[in-house]
Amino acid sequence: MDVGGASDRVRLIDEIAEENANIQKKSHGGKVGGLTIFTAAIFIVGDMAGSGVLALPRAVVDSGWIGLVLIVVCAFISAYTGVVLGRCWVIIKDRFPEKYATDHVRYPYPAIGYEAAGIYTRYIITFCVNFTLFGVSTVFLLLAADNMQSLLNEANVNMSFCYWLPILAAILCPFTWFGTPKDFWPIAAGAFIATAIACVLLFIQIFIDYDPSTKVEHKSTDFTNFFLAFGTILFAFGGHAVFPTIQHDMKRPENFPRTVFLSYSVILTEYLPIAAAGYFIFGNQFFTQDTDNILSLLSDNGLTVAVTVLITCHLVCGFIIVINPFCQELEELFKIPLEFNWKRVVLRTIVCAFVLFVAETIPSFGAILSLIGGSTVTFLTFVFPSFFYIRLNRMRSPKEAWGGRKMQxxxxxxxxxxxxxxxxxxxxxxxxxxxxxxxxxSRFTVPCYVNVTAAHQ
Incomplete structure (x- = not known):
């Protein structure tokens, strides 16, 4: 029996299997069994949809009917720049395979900024991404508290919106202590399903509340209201802060454009009918009832309660997902170990407390939506992807190892x-x-800790 030959054959088979695994790993961007086109789209929809669908009707009322056109235009431009940002990530992976092809990259958007325009641009992108994620977390907490007050009012439990903020922050804080969201895909799927069902029920309830005998009025817009609405619309399509991270975890990152197309098709299908129905059926009721949240205008019945519960579920899941990358950035800055430890608990508890403080100070999710949407989200969505794409295509290697594509x-x-x-x-x-x-x-601009009663009636 040729024991030595058999041993050599086994060793050869093992080497071939290991080489195939390495090839597969490289082709999957460093991860075997990564996200598919569909699962990546679920993450995008689960991250973006939710708060936008509640605020867009008021944004269209603020901007006039042209707001409906803005929603469509911003959706197409945002989808295009999302594809462009994906191309930027593929470019730097191809040019710098030793840095980005196989190794896990925790912050790919800042990495794109660094390779395109240097270290200071990386710092700017890091600030914009984290400011956006922190702001979105604050908005989710505000909306969840607003929804909780509405739900409990149905049970004759009258508790101020401002008191629900610390209660929800205390409940959610321990869930933020988990390490990374890589194992949280069921939460993203839950947020996706909850929002989809909520949008269908919300659309039905809006038409149930339609009264043909009531004349719907619309006031003319002005500079401030129009651009506040513009910021809210931009916020609703501002998922670019996490796009490169999702693309990096895909089995085939080059398929990211298909993911963008699929996710934006779903999001626009959810956003546009709700925004149009809210504008044409409720109109100036947003002003007379002084609200940014379309749920506040719906009739009190079981369908409205179901919508509120589903949206609140999305917001709770979204808070846990969105705040996690921000906490990881701080942990890396302070050199906190990856494994669970007391330092992580303390840091993330402080982050939750700071989110709570901002929410209590500016308890107006509409104002924060406009501020974030008009500042960092706009640059991350509209400005930086195009700028980096131009820069990367114009670059030439000193050794001519690679060259940029000639743009038309x-x-x-x-x-x-x-x-x-x-x-x-x-x-x-x-x-x-x-x-x-x-x-x-803006509504709720009186800080909760100054005047709780005035902050929310």
Whole structure:
């Protein structure tokens, strides 16, 4: 019996199997069994949809019927820049395989900024991403508290919105102590399903509340209200902060454009009918009842309660998912070990407390939506993807190991227009949001700890 030959054959088979595993691992962006097109789309929809669907009807009322056009236009531009951002990630993976092809990259968007424009741009992107994630967490907490008050009012439990904020923060805080969201895909799927069902029920309830005998009025818009609405619309399509992370975890990152197309098709299908129905059926009732949340205008019945519960489930799941990358960034900054330890508990508890403080100070999710949507979200969604794409395609290696793709003139014009619209829109929307908060023109601008009763009636 040729024991030595058999041993050599077994060793050869093992080497071939190991090599095949390495090839598969490289082709999957460093992860075997990564996200598919469908599962990646679930993460995008679960992250983006939810808060937007509640605020968009008020945004259309603030901006006028042109707001419906803005929703469609922003959806297409946002989807396009999402594809462009995905191309940027593929470019740097191809050019710097030793850094990005196989190793796990925790913050791919800042990595794109670094390779395209240097270390200071990386710092800027890091700030924008974390400011956005922190702001979204605050918005989710505010909306969840608002919904909890509405639900308990049905049971004749009258507790101020401002008291629900610390209660929910205390309940959610321990769930933020988990390490990373890589094992949390059921939470993303739950958020996706809850929002989809809620949108169908919400649309039905809006038409149930329609009264043909009541004349729907719409007031004319002005500069501040229009750009506040513009910021809210941008926020609703502002998922780019996490796009590269999702793409990095895909089995085939080059298929990310299909994921973007699928997810935006679902999101637009959810957003547009609700926004249009809210505008044409409720109109100025958003002003007379002083609310940013369309749930506040619905009749009190079982269907409305079901919608509120489903949206609240999405917000609770979303809070846990969105705040996690922000906490990980801080843990890396302070050199906190990856395994569970008391330092993580203390840091993430402090983060939750700070989110609570901001929510109590500016208890207006509409104002925060406009501020974030008009500032960091606009740059992450409209400005940086086009700018980085141009920079990466124009780069040349000193050793000519790689070269950029020659862009056509129409591409420069297209990306230049997107950047220009993004910068001008960001300036106008940010100014309008800050002015609205500072002058008290937005609902809930009185801090909860100053006057609880005035903060929410």
């Amino acid at each position: 003139l129409y591409e420069y014009i297209l990306h230049g227009e997107i950047i220009m619209v993004g910068v001008l829109g960001a300036i106008a929307s940010t100014y309008s949001a800050i002015d609205s908060i500072a002058t008290g023109a």
